[in-house]
Amino acid sequence: MKLAQFLLLLLVLLPAAAIAAPADAHAPLSLIPEPATLTLRDGTFELRADTPLVAADPRAAQVARQFAGYVRRGRHVAPRFDGAGAGDAPAVEFRISPVGADASPEAYSLDVSPQRIVVSAGDPRGLFYGAVTLWQLATTSPDDGTPARIPALHIDDTPRFGWRGLMLDSARHFQSVDEIKQLLDAMARHKLNTFHWHLTDDQGWRLQIRKYPELTQVGGCRIPAGDGGIDPRTGKPVPYCGFYTQDQVREIVRYAGERHITVVPEIDIPGHAQAAVSTYPRLGSVEGPTPVSNEWGVHKYLFNAEEGTFAFLEDVMAEVIEMFPGRYVHIGGDEAVKDQWKASPRVQARMRELGVENEAQLQGYFVKRMADFLAAHDRRAIGWDEILEDDLPADAAVMSWRGIEGGTEAARRGHDVVMAPVSHLYFDYLQTGSPDEPPGRPLLIPLRKAYEFEPVPDALTPEQAHHILGLQANVWTEHMRSFERVEHAFFPRIAAVAETGWTPRARKDYAGFLARLPAQLDRYRHFGIAYARTPFEVRIEGTPRGEGAIDVALSQPVGLGTIRYTVDGSAPTAASPAYGAPLELQLPVEVQAVAFVDGRVLEAPTSRRFDAASLLQREDEALAMCSQGLMLRLEDDGPLEGRRAIFNADIFNPCWLWADAPLDGIAAVEVRAGRIPYYFQLAGDEGHRKFRPPHGAHGELELRDGCDGELLASVPLPAGPDADGFVTLLAPLPAGHPATADLCMVFTGDTRPTMWVVDRVALRP
Structure with missing residues (x-):
């Protein structure tokens, strides 16, 4: 490599703080998020097992103990807490000192000399974040049994945004209290401070409400679709249940508070209400009972607008307020399909009673009622950006998910905003195109894209930009049966969110971030985090x-x-x-x-x-979709326990394509197909799904040259798969078929509530 190329590579890989240091001072400092300012000095401090930790203030002592615990996990060394003093011996001091009135409570300073380390802040929050930085400095090098050598330096640091958040959906799939605590611990080590907890939806009500115990007894359970909801030994339904007791919620809130994280609960209104309506049909907008949903997507069940329903919601909110002391309560407001309201004579009559002209205004009435109730109890409502579709109470905040446009409009109208756009911060979207990715939405949000998101739109004036509270990454758990999948979704992209939320915009640098990332991956391994390996695998x-x-x-x-x-x-x-x-x-x-x-x-x-045989075979992950209507990476519905097969399928146009398939000398195409439940509610998009007409009783597997091209072969489908859930179909090719073809595979007929999917294709000579 030429010298100029080497110097250019060095500039790309080193973070800004390291570039500013003397060339022989230190290796790049693997800090995530990058501090606001950092100055390197001469020398190092050696952190040993016998290094005393000093703190005179009891609040600082608590931070010192937290630091010791992190170091114990990260280096298997436990520095000892020594109370208020340690003489002249090398020590680490945690100090709470007065600061200016305009200083952020999350700001801190860190001074490292060869003889002493001092972490100081005006508030325990800032002191904790200084301890996190020091812990990272102590875990930059491998844990090889030697003392941690921390470079002499000075850091003055403060976060860019006050809302640095993650949202976890516990309604679709349930996580244990211990798993929630693991996520909170990881958030704290990334200096994230807001945990948005999605607790109610169509598929489950997860929060105990003492006045309405059936909400969790009935609404907290569903029967999973297909084989996943049937005990193969008895043939009886196997419900999927889970909820958090109020005591568990208070424990989680306390645990989060010790780590300076605010918990923001979400009770979704007026849509995403099927679990509640299933429990109490009187709350709904249509007659008759409905089960708790076992399907994904956009549902149509809405709360009605009767006074009894508002009394129910206010009762729920009253108990929510008792459990969650944070300022914000999330009221949802998204994806409220108005079909039921439009079709209900009683809802239409109620709209006339209330003096609202249309269904959008009725949703606005819902939002105002809930926001006013929360304001009367010293809480502040925040909702998804659909709440902007009608007049919004002045104090209500907006979470912008359908892009940044809603957040931009809200800021212009004087509302505070949290940016959480689906385009960059929906972490249930997959990270790579690897066949080893878990189930999810294959539209990709790779690490770079998550890192490059900028929360403050350029279109805002400086005054309007002050309304951008920060940013938040969201994980919806439809396809996450295990907590390991939740961790795969969050990590390492959580590190990108942390840096955007904390580090000044001018200091962000993706190449430097990547250079600092391997040390962060080591920290994940020390704490047993099942981070995504796929971005780093070859x-x-x-x-x-x-x-x-x-x-x-x-x-x-x-x-x-x-x-x-x-x-x-x-x-x-x-x-x-x-x-x-x-x-x-x-x-x-x-x-x-x-x-x-x-x-x-x-x-x-x-x-x-x-080898020759492998070139004539492809798994479904290696096949393209004929279109990109709504491609998903779906998991099989069985077995009840253990590993399940995963399929790529476009549920709008289920059609698989092997481009330039080498058919020269091929006599037949063998397709191994599975069948899974079609468990999707698509509201207004349902009509976009395409079906090819069947010719036989159960439809056919058709092979074409191109998605709409010449029919090459057709074989009838059986009534159902074999006992293992699969069937192998052999489709002979006609004489004179092309030597190369864009081999398209499609199953004819509308087979809902199930659908056929391709698992593997083999070309048979």
Whole structure:
């Protein structure tokens, strides 16, 4: 590498704080989020097991103990708490000192010299965040049993935004109290301070309300769709249940408060109400009972506008206020499809009684009623950006999810705003195109995209920009049966949110962030966090190139480190060849690859074997969709326990495509298909789903050359799959078929409430 290229690479990889230091001072400091200001000095402080932690103020002593606990997990070293003093010996002091009236309570300073470390702040919140920075400095290097060498420096730090949040959906899938605490711990170590807790929805009511116990007894349970809701031994339904008692909620709120996190509960109105209406049909807008939903998507059940319903909601809010001492209560307001209101004579009559002209104004009436009730009890309402569709109480805040436009409009109208756009901060969207991604929404929000989001729109004036409280990442858990999937969704993208929420805009730098990330991944491993490995694993893709040969391309989604590979069956080492261009290889061959950073393996190696047979077979993850109507990565409905198959499917146009399929010499196409429940409510989008007309009793598997091209083959579908949930179909190809085709696979007929999906395709010579 030429000297100029090396210097350019060095500038890209080092964070701004390290660049400002003398060239021989220190390695880059792996701090996330990057502090507002940092000045490196000469020397280092050695943090040992016998290093005393000093704090005169009891509030500072609590922070010192929290710091000791973090270091114990991160380096297996436990510095000792020594009370108010430690003489002249090297020590770490935690100090609460008076600061200016305009200082943020989350601000802190950190001074490190070879003899002493002093963390100081005017408030325990700032002192805690200073302790988090010091903990990160102590865990930058590997845990090899040696003392932590912390560089001498001075940091003055304060957050850019006051709302740095995460939202967790506990309604679709339920998490235990311990799992919630694990997430709160991780938030605190990222200096995130707001936990938005989505507790009610169509699929479950998760919060105990003592005045209405049936809300959790009935509304807290659903029967999962398909085999997932049936005990195979008895054939009886197996309900999916879960709720948090008020004592558990208070414990979570207390636990969050110790980590300087405010919990914002969400009780969704007037839509996403099916679990509540299932419990108490009198609250609904249509006649008759309805079950708690076991389907995903946009539902139509709305609360009605009767005074009895408002009395119910106010009773619920009264108990919510008792449990959650934070200022904000989230009232939802999103995706309230008005069909039931429009069709209900009683709702229409009620609208006339209330003097509202249309259904949008009726939703505005709901919002105002709830916001006024909360304001009367010293709380402040916040809702999704749909609440802007009618006049909004002056004190209500807006959470902008359908982009930044709602937040921009709200700020212009004088409302405070939290930016949480689906385009950048919906972390149930997948992170990479890897076949190893879990179920979810395959529209990608990779790490770079999450990092590059800017919460303050350029269109706002400085006065309007003051209404941007901050940002929040959201995780909706339709496809997250386990807490490990929740962690996969949040981490490491949570680190990007943390840096955007804390670090000054001018100091943000994605290349520097990536350089600091490997140390953060080590911290995740120390705390047992199941972060997403897929952004750091090497992808291995092969393209046939003539008889018996293949071109193999290696890539890594985040582009971090150096990819090294082997083709002899051995595991790659730091001495293995570095990848630079596609490899021209002879079949058969096994390729293994891994990324190295500073001589260390970033993530476990990946491997792939290529031979003549493998080139004639594809899993569904390697197939394209004929269109991009609504592509999802879906999980099978069984078995009841354990691992389930995962399928890619476009539920608007279920059609799978193998582009340029090599059909020369191929006699038949073998398709292994599964069948899963069609468990989606799509409201106004339902009519967009396409079906090809069937010709037989149960429909057919059709093979075409192109999605709307010539029919190559058609075989009848059975009434159902085999006992394992799959069926293998063999479709003979006609004589004279093309040597290469865009092989399109589609199942004819409307088979709802189930749907056929492709699992694997093989070309048979």
